[in-house]
Amino acid sequence: MITSEDLATVVVRRVIFHDIPQAVKGGSAKPTLSEVETEIDAPRKGHLKTKLIKVLGSKSAYPIQFSETSASPVPGEVRGLTKQHSSAPVFVESSQRLANYLFEQRLGSISPGLLCMIDATANSLPCVVLMKLERERGGQLELSDNQEGKKTFALSVFDNLVLTDGTRLFKTSMFVRTGKGDDDFRAGACDSQLSVGSSDDFAKFWLRFLGCTFVEEPRVATHRFYESVVRFVNKSVSDPASKGDIYESLQSELKSHKKTLSPKQFIEEYIPEAEQNNLREHLKTEQVSPTAFTKDLSDIEKRLRRRVYETAKGVTVSVPEESAELVVVSPEQIIVNDSVVKVK
Amino acid sequence: MMDVDTARKRWIAERPKYVEFANLVSSRLQKALKPIGLWFDVSARAKEVDSLVKKLIKKPKHDYDSLPDKVGARVIVRFRADIPHVLDVIEKTLHCDTVDDKRTGLGIDRVGYQSVHLDGVRLQKSDPDHGTFPGDTFWLELQVRTLAQHLWSEISHDTVYKNDDAVAGLPEDIKRRVNLMAGQIEVADREFDRLNRELPADEGMQLLKVLERHYFTLSSRRPDAELSLQVLRSLAPLYNESTGEIVQRLDRFIKEQHPTLEAIYEQAAEGEPAYITAFLFQPEVLMIYERLLNDPIAIRKGWNLRYPESELERIANLFGLALD
Numbered sequence: 001m002i003t004s005e006d007l008a009t010v011v012v013r014r015v016i017f018h019d020i021p022q023a024v025k026g027g028s029a030k031p032t033l034s035e036v037e038t039e040i041d042a043p044r045k046g047h048l049k050t051k052l053i054k055v056l057g058s059k060s061a062y063p064i065q066f067s068e069t070s071a072s073p074v075p076g077e078v079r080g081l082t083k084q085h086s087s088a089p090v091f092v093e094s095s096q097r098l099a100n101y102l103f104e105q106r107l108g109s110i111s112p113g114l115l116c117m118i119d120a121t122a123n124s125l126p127c128v129v130l131m132k133l134e135r136e137r138g139g140q141l142e143l144s145d146n147q148e149g150k151k152t153f154a155l156s157v158f159d160n161l162v163l164t165d166g167t168r169l170f171k172t173s174m175f176v177r178t179g180k181g182d183d184d185f186r187a188g189a190c191d192s193q194l195s196v197g198s199s200d201d202f203a204k205f206w207l208r209f210l211g212c213t214f215v216e217e218p219r220v221a222t223h224r225f226y227e228s229v230v231r232f233v234n235k236s237v238s239d240p241a242s243k244g245d246i247y248e249s250l251q252s253e254l255k256s257h258k259k260t261l262s263p264k265q266f267i268e269e270y271i272p273e274a275e276q277n278n279l280r281e282h283l284k285t286e287q288v289s290p291t292a293f294t295k296d297l298s299d300i301e302k303r304l305r306r307r308v309y310e311t312a313k314g315v316t317v318s319v320p321e322e323s324a325e326l327v328v329v330s331p332e333q334i335i336v337n338d339s340v341v342k343v344k
Numbered sequence: 345m346m347d348v349d350t351a352r353k354r355w356i357a358e359r360p361k362y363v364e365f366a367n368l369v370s371s372r373l374q375k376a377l378k379p380i381g382l383w384f385d386v387s388a389r390a391k392e393v394d395s396l397v398k399k400l401i402k403k404p405k406h407d408y409d410s411l412p413d414k415v416g417a418r419v420i421v422r423f424r425a426d427i428p429h430v431l432d433v434i435e436k437t438l439h440c441d442t443v444d445d446k447r448t449g450l451g452i453d454r455v456g457y458q459s460v461h462l463d464g465v466r467l468q469k470s471d472p473d474h475g476t477f478p479g480d481t482f483w484l485e486l487q488v489r490t491l492a493q494h495l496w497s498e499i500s501h502d503t504v505y506k507n508d509d510a511v512a513g514l515p516e517d518i519k520r521r522v523n524l525m526a527g528q529i530e531v532a533d534r535e536f537d538r539l540n541r542e543l544p545a546d547e548g549m550q551l552l553k554v555l556e557r558h559y560f561t562l563s564s565r566r567p568d569a570e571l572s573l574q575v576l577r578s579l580a581p582l583y584n585e586s587t588g589e590i591v592q593r594l595d596r597f598i599k600e601q602h603p604t605l606e607a608i609y610e611q612a613a614e615g616e617p618a619y620i621t622a623f624l625f626q627p628e629v630l631m632i633y634e635r636l637l638n639d640p641i642a643i644r645k646g647w648n649l650r651y652p653e654s655e656l657e658r659i660a661n662l663f664g665l666a667l668d
Contacts, residue, residue, distance in 0.1 A: 004637075005604040008664030009611060046616035050661055057666035123607065 001063035001215070002174050002188035006122035007053045012045040014091055014119040017153045018099035020132075022112045031103045032143060033096050035150040037088060038158060048118070052129065055172045061190040063215035064173065066183065068290050072211025073101055074130070078185075081119065082126040082177035091119050098130070105208050113170075114157070127176040130210070134170060173210055183262075183291050187212065213289065218296035224288055225263055226254065226300050232282045242272055251304060254297060262292035309334055348397050351408040355396050362390040365482045366415050368473055369438070369465070373419060374564070376437040381557035382426045383566060388417035388484070412463055415484035420494050424537040427460060430488055439466045439479060440486070454523075457497060458530065459489035492533035496526060547587045548577040552627060554591050558598045559627035562609040567626045575628045575651075582635060582646045597634045605630075612662060621658035632656070633663050640667075 016037045021029035040048070055061065066075040077094045080086075086094070095117040102115055118129035143151040173189040189212070216224070229250050237243045249270035253261060263283060267276050267290075283290060297304060305321040311334060319327050319336070328335040370388040377384050391399070391414055399413075400406060419430055434440070441464025446457055465486045466479035489497065514522070543549065552572050559567065583590050598605070612624055623629040635643035636659070644667070647656045657667045 004664035005607075006664065008604065008662065009607045010664075011611065043616045043618060046619040050619055053661045053664055054666045054668075057661075057664055058668040059666075060668070123604070 002056050002061065002122075002176065002186055004057060006125075006127070006174075006176050006186065007049075007057050009121075009123045010049050010052060010127075011121045012040075012048055012118055013085075013121065014088065015040055015048070015116065015158075016092060016095045017114045017116050017157065018095065019153075020099060020103050020113060020115055023103055023105075031099050033099055034092070034143065034152045036092060036146055036148070036152045038152055038155065039146075040155070040158060044155075044158060052172070052174070055170070055190045056174055056188050058190060061188050064187045064189045064210070064212040065215050065289070065291050066185070066187075067211055067213045069284065070208070070211035072209060073097060074209065074211045075182075078128045078175045079177075079182055081128050082175065082185075085126065086119065091117075102132075102209050114153075122174075122176045125176050125178060127174060129172070129174045131173075132171040173212070216289075216293065218294040219299050221289075221293035222254070222261070222296050223299040224286075225261065225283075225293070226250065226303070228283055228286045228288045229279070231286075232279055236278055236282065237275060242275070246271060246275075254295065254300070254304060259294060260292045261295050262290075263288065264290040265292075348400050351400055352393060352397055354408055355391075355393055355414070359390050359393065362415050362482070365477045366390050366417065366484070368477065369415075369417055369467075369484060372437060372467075372471075373417070373434065376433050377419070377430060378561050378564075380429050380433060381560045382429060383422050383556075383560050384426075384430065384564060385420045386417070386564075388415065390415050412483075413485040415482075417465070417484050417486045419486070419488045421488070421490055422536070423540050424490055424533060425541070427488055427490070431460060431462075434462065434465075434486065434488070437468075438486075439468050440464060441483075457500070457526075458493045458533075459487045459497065462486040462488070490533055490536075492529050492536065496529045546577075547580050548573045550587050551576045551580060551590065551594075551631065554594060555627035555630055558594075558630055561602075562605055563613070563625055565625040572626055572628050575626070576631065578650055579628070579631065579635070579643070579646055582639065582642045594631060594634060598630055601633075608662065619658070619661070621655060621662050623655065623659050624662060629659060629662075632659055636660055636663065636665055640665075 014037045016034050018034055019032040021031065023029065077098055081091065081094055095115070098117065099115045113132050113134045116129075116131040116133055118131070120127050120129060144154050146152050171189070171191045174187065176186045178184045178186055189210070229246070233243050233246050233250075237246060249266075253266055253270070267279055271279050280290070303320065303322050306318050307321050307324050307327070309317040309319075309327065309329065311317075315334075317327060317334060317336060326337045328337065366388040370386050373386045373388075377386065396411070396414065399411065400408070403411075406412075419434070421427060421430055431443070435443075440462040442462070444461040444463065446459050446461065450458070463485055464483050466483045467474045467477055469479070512519075545553070552569065555572075555576075556567075580587075580590065583593075585593070609624075612620055621629070623632065632643065632647075644653075644656065647653070653667075660667045
């Protein structure tokens with residue numbers, strides 16, 4: 001989730017706009033692409049920052065993450081642009097690709113507007129902001145030549161669309177890189193017109209264009225991952241020894257001191273090679289994201305707990321608390337109503 | 345006889361480098377003094393060409409190379425009690441040949457110019473810029489004084505009673521009046537110091553002192569204390585806690601947020617006035633931030649009784665928060 005610290009320390013470096021007309025089947029409309037960034041002065045940057053704070057700092061904003069299954073180029077472009085400070089041509093070309101992609105989505109119900117891409121820093125970390133600003137239906141906005149003869153939108157376009165307080169904002173998303181990894185991002189989004197999940201139109205826009213999904217509550221993500229892996233082990237893994245190993249690895253990974261769990265990494269480290277693709281497919285079918293999540297065991301705590309019996313002659317029996325009924329204890333003996341699959 | 349023409353030529357050629365040195369020392373002092381949490385004002389400058397020539401004419405015992413104050417710096421604080429804290433930091437930050445406390449030199453029966461002069465102030469050998477500004481070429485004279493001492497120094501600067509030699513030649517009655525004035529200023533200086541310690545502190549005043557200590561680690565801009573007290577007295581009841589508990593809460597909160605606050609103040613200082621809240625340079629803004637994060641409904645309600653909501657929104661935006 002984008003934090004207030006991120007928003008308070010946003011420094012806008014570059015801004016570019018592209019006009020995206022409504023895509024109509026058989027129509028000849030095409031995006032109008034800027035060839036250079038729009039040079040905006042310090043007061044306008046200040047205004048843009050305030051707008052971002054008002055939108056992404058609002059209660060309607062929510063955390064998002066890159067979707068593993070989306071074909072959208074946005075995650076790749078954002079990862080590339082934030083790896084190191086990008087040059088102006090790289091920034092412009094990247095934004096043009098995204099503008100074309102947005103248009104190609106032919107989201108009929110998405111109104112025409114401008115795609116605004118911002119290269120910025122937040123808390124001194126590289127970040128990218130994508131906004132879709134609405135404009136009136138009808139004619140496209142005109143480009144003008146800058147001093148070097150390259151096409152760009154005039155400042156008046158920025159003033160009319162961004163500075164006007166009456167502007168209907170828009171769809172906004174922000175990605176702050178927090179580390180070197182592909183998923184090391186804090187990301188958030190907001191749509192000023194729709195509430196979360198209220199519209200198919202809305203979901204389409206985010207899923208198709210941004211290539212993102214909503215971030216699940218850590219409690220829910222942990223529970224779903226656990227249940228899904230257990231189901232996979234019970235149904236698909238036939239070798240009893242492998243079953244036991246995977247179950248133990250799952251337990252220890254969940255109980256470890258690590259704050260996050262990456263399903264992708266879990267599969268690579270603990271699942272036998274022959275089963276790795278099967279588990280990946282299984283998680284995909286059950287719509288469990290392979291992206292790392294913050295662990296919260298509150299929903300599965302009981303299932304992770306084990307009851308341990310120690311006998312007079314030094315025998316130890318450890319059983320998951322939820323299967324405690326398998327162990328029958330009497331004064332003279334302890335009986336485990338289960339079969340042995342592995343001896344360590 | 346000093347060749348002032350040669351000195352003039354050398355200073356015209358070399359002065360830009362000394363200007364850089366003055367700026368560097370000024371920024372080193374700013375950075376080092378901020379964590380003390382006291383108000384201070386730092387300035388540093390390389391002498392103008394004409395000032396250097398005048399000084400050499402006036403002090404023939406010096407030549408270009410031995411002149412001790414081609415570069416001068418000054419730190420002004422509010423109270424006498426602040427001076428030892430500042431000296432402590434300066435001596436840890438820069439190398440100083442000598443520390444001359446002019447107050448001690450006056451003895452028990454004389455009044456007059458009071459400041460602490462640090463001579464031969466140079467970058468420490470471990471300083472990353474020591475190579476660019478080696479200590480055998482680049483040094484300055486640094487003065488540390490209170491606002492009252494600064495008043496005496498400034499007002500006497502252009503007059504005949506600037507130093508003991510000048511005063512010695514004056515008629516007895518004038519000498520007496522000069523001494524009385526210096527004495528009055530010293531009394532005022534001491535009284536401000538005592539008053540600062542002894543003023544009865546109500547809740548607003550206690551909170552202001554705590555918040556000022558944090559605020560001055562972020563900014564050297566002097567706030568409007570009257571506004572601070574008014575706001576603090578009206579917002580403190582929102583906590584429903586004792587003053588001690590509020591102080592503890594604020595101390596904890598501000599320490600946790602300090603790196604972010606530093607980044608915000610650094611940016612805001614260069615920000616566009618149109619988007620900056622008037623409370624940026626008020627210590628109470630830190631308390632308002634704490635309430636906006638921890639009890640936004642109450643602060644909004646309390647604030648709107650007396651102050652414009654648009655200003656609260658600007659404060660919220662300053663800290664990356666939206667009022668919705």
